[in-house]
Amino acid sequence: MDHILPTGFVEATEKVLLASGVASKRVIRWSHSPRMVALYEWFDWLLPGQFEAFAYRKAFCEGQARMAIAAGAGQVLVLGAGYDMMAWRLASEFPDVEFFEIDHPATAGLKAKGVAEIGQPDNLTLISEDLGERNLVEIMQSDTVWAQSTQTVVIAEGLLMYLPSAAVKELFRRCETVTGPNSRIAFTYIPTGVDGRPDAGRCTGFMLWSLKMRGEPWLWSIRPEELTSFLKELGWINAPDYPETNSKYGVERFGVAMK
Template sequence: MDAYAPRPALSRRKEDCVSEHSRVAAPPKIANTLPVEEASEGCTMKQERISQTALKVANSLVSLSAVDDWAQRLPAGLVEMSERLLVASGSPGYGQRLMELSKGPWMIRAWRFQDLMIPGQFEGFGHRKIYVQQQVEAAIENGARQVLFVGAGFDTLCLRLAPQLPHVQFIEVDHPATSAAKANGIERVGKPENMIQIAADLGERQLSQMLSEDGHWDTSVSSVLIAEGLLQYLADEEVRGLFVEAAACTSPGSRIVFTHANPGYSKWVTFLTSLIAERWKSSVASEDLPEYVEGTGWAIISDVDNDLAHGAERYAVAERR
């Protein structure tokens, strides 16, 4: 993995971060928030295995771009960068030939077939990407100077926005196996100077500890965090613990953009995710989110999401109090 350009040390020390953590709430212990089979763009995975869900989500967007007007609706450059990154990463099976086939009728039919089991999932990935990028850009317009993507998988948001926003620090955190494959691809497509990848197992180190040890994160700066396609792979107490950890190392006014499973999702979700050892563990109704995050240092600021187009997931934004 590339060496990162040095930046000034943290404006607040790790001890300060932990101290504020204790003032936010008494959290459940989250040393195993993301078990050794860590979550990456919403998936748990084995220790040395690249996240298959992360690869699948990135590839699904390539297919989606060939449907109706989705090529125009998706964020600018997302499809092209997803293709380039997947091929450049050298991930088995994700070569140029697959990228070409992904836009063909047979692949699109395969995705549509999955929609019979998990309604809305195919186009839901597109809606999710649009929402997350819009909210991140809004936070930056409101003064955020750091973006932290937890479980980034093969998402390209940081890779695309970093060159456009040199005054913003972009940091991705992911399991070492997935992070290494992605770093291999980023090396080939071009790594922005203001983008950092942290390869870390959050089952072994808490988020606050990991950020302090890396040295690029400034706890005094307004920030926006992303937990996209991640929380449903954590138990309820682990989700709460992650929010408390995030609050411990962010300043008031910072935001977290996240997605969560909607209760009552198809039984096929449980069946299919169990087959690949990536089982969903939690869900919460959008209207229950204010109570769900109460006491973690965050407050929900987004509207209730009951949009069926979002498939089995719902989207939200919380602000650091």
């Protein structure tokens, strides 16, 4: 997987997990152990190919952020960032670009503590908000650094499946409102299966049940062939020409919406 993951990904993630107190050195060491690898392999049996797919997902999102910056984007907004460190890593590489992250207060508080300890870049703004409670337009318009007319790349990685369908639509609409011309959204999603449920592979029933039991149900999925009309209705153009958007990675697919 090391050859797929962006450079510096593992080191930066371990650093923030340690600094935020989310994981100890022992837990991090343990995460590399043969026993844990066996557990990952079991996880892969449940969600075929998903373990490696996480690495492809990281590479896709970072690739889109870099491509957008090369094409003139002046802002990067990571929605539901979790402990992902892409914005932190790219902030020092691209000092003229403003980076923003939004995450639920439950995660954002700990991450902010970790980032403050390992060094907060001046061009990285961490926003602690529940996107289910507060509208993205309000959040971004109340931020003094955010520039609504600037070309932006929005990243929604591993997020949309957890939102109700109406909230996904609102999110795309609101991203359209708060970003400038030529902006894009890079996102990942779960395709809908033939039975109309999110398709989690061979153990779909068990997976959907266990996610619900853990309080993290998958609520939204879409058939890839419906993506173009879905995005068009929300003010975006489906950009299916990137090689990654034509494949399935584990149980997920990748998408890019352009203004």
